[in-house]
Amino acid sequence: MVKANLIKENLAGDRIGVFFGTLAPMHIGHQAEIYKAAALNDGVVVITSGYTGDRGDQIGLPVEKRFRYLREAFNDEKRIKVDYINEDDIPQMPNGWQEWTNRLVETIKRNITNPNAHITLYTGEEDYKERLETLLPDDEHWSVSLMDRTILKVSATAVRKDPLGNWDYINRVFRRHFAKKILVVGAPQTGKSTLTRRLARTSNSPFSVEFSRTYQEKSNVFDSELLLKDYSRIIQGQYDANSAEINSPANNGLTFFDTDAMVTMAETRAWLSDADNQKLKALFDNTIGEEELDLILVIPPEVAVDNGADEDYSRLFDKHLWQIIKEYGFEDKAVALKHEGQGVDHDGYYARYLQALHIIEERVGVNLTKV
Template sequence: MVKANLVKDNLMGDKIGVFFGTLAPMHIGHQAEIYKAAALNDGVVVITSGYTGDRGDQIGLPVEKRFRYLREAFNDEKSIKVDYINEDDIPQMPNGWQEWTDRLVKTIKRNIKNPNAHITLYTGEADYKSMLEKLLPNDGHWSVSLMDRTILKVSATAVRKDPLGNWDYINRVFRRHFAKKILVVGAPQTGKSTLTRRLARTSNSPFSLEFSRAYQEKSNVFDSELLLKDYTRIIQGQYDANSAEINSPANNGLTFFDTDAMVTMAETRAWLPDEDAAKLKALFDNTIGEEELDLILVIPPAVAVMNGADEARTKLFDQHLWQVIEDYGFDDKAVLLDRVGGADDPAGYYARYLQALEIIEKRVGVNLTKV
């Protein structure tokens, strides 16, 4: 089944540009060439091409996902239309040139209205230009333009090797794929919201707030009064809050989350009747399955107890939290913030802050003390 841009008509005009490539990911060099093609033509077809196991797929960006990101990236550009070529059923290069070119021609034609339009393909590879000029239809409607690659500030290969080091070059829509996601969790009254905020601001990174707190304040309900329907809204609300920070223009490669669906699941296991908690499992499975976390910082329950929280209730929550983390395969991402403070830091807040910075550097590869 051929997918289409839902809100765009086929391109009109006598001159159509075509920009193609792996685009894994798209960076500002690609954008510059696409905008150049748009300025020189009546419209541009942007085509991402690839196969299962290609360099994009190897980093979690299969061609279908790249196609979706590109559609979003150019959604507000009426003269730019996006499509893709899945190469799984044709020989891989350099053996599949004729099959690939035939598919390229079909892909272009299904995105334009004028069958007699002049088509200019833009490529940065001299070998591609030579091959395409041999294989494209010999009807006078096709030409190939060689881009000046010296104006490209970065390559997709460099971005894949070091996304954070090349962050400014990555297209904003594609940035969500490379963002490092750090979750801070713990029982109520452990200071997780404060720690989340301070870690994020140390690196000028975006951070989410705990949705359930705002929800409960607005609804004027206590923890003990939350019902099944409340947890359904909290699960989705927290996921949306975390996603908003990943997609935020402020995302500089690091994002911090104050709570997530795993925390909410631990709460339901600890405090909801088993029958009600079981009804939420499908929603939890789907939501947690979407969370591609890089690091989970866990504040121990002793902090909450020291701050006056009910010890039995707090320990029960903590037990369920660790079990949920293990159940969903995130135990290798979770680290306990267990550092004890000195005489001037009896609650250990500063000690855990410093410990968190060290763990982020070790696990994520970012030294926040030098940001």
């Protein structure tokens, strides 16, 4: 099955380049060759190819998702068009060369306007070049060029093995797939916003702020006055704020979130009736289901109580929060920050900060505690 890029016109011109591969993920080496092909031709067709269970699919990047990312990555390039080949219904390599080549030719032709254009395929594999030269149409319109892979010494295999260690090589659109997402939660007045900000700045990472606070200040409403429509906007607003940090150019592999939809859900369970909560459930299910968090740092309710917050509400909120974390399958990602302070750190802020750094290092594999 082949699907074309629906938002661009087919490529025109007498010379068309074709760049193909698994592209799981696309890195700057791929980009350099694609731009080279674009400079040497009137247009370039970029094709990602794969099947269910391939090396991309094994890390959560099936061929259809790679296609979407590639199309987004080149959305402002009029002379670069993206397509993909799903190989599920043809023999896997090395047994499917003829079928795959036939499909490749069909894919190229459906993306160009000139049937007589000269097509140059670019590959970094010598054996691919030799094989394609025997299987492509036997006429002067087709040729295969071998890329110089020594210019940029990076491989998709290395990126898959160590994404954070190879972060600078990953295409920006693909980075969102590999970013580690760390959520900081807790009852009001636990200092979660301060902790989120300081953890993020310790690692020079982007962080989101609590959207509901901004929304309530702008609307001038208290927690007890929020209606269903308010919570709907807060749920979507926080999700958008968190997504913006994942897609931020500042994303260095770690992203920190000050609350999310699970926190809002804990609030609605405390403030709204069962009937109103049921009306929000579908939105919560969809939003929380898309979060794919890597780590949740939970500040205990005792911190809020020590800061003068209502004890009954703080403990009720914490109870709801842990129930929700468990309900949505994030229990193994959640860690309570229970370290208590000593001496001048009587409030425990520094102790919890250090504990959080060690947990991130242990769970995510990023060194934040040693220089």
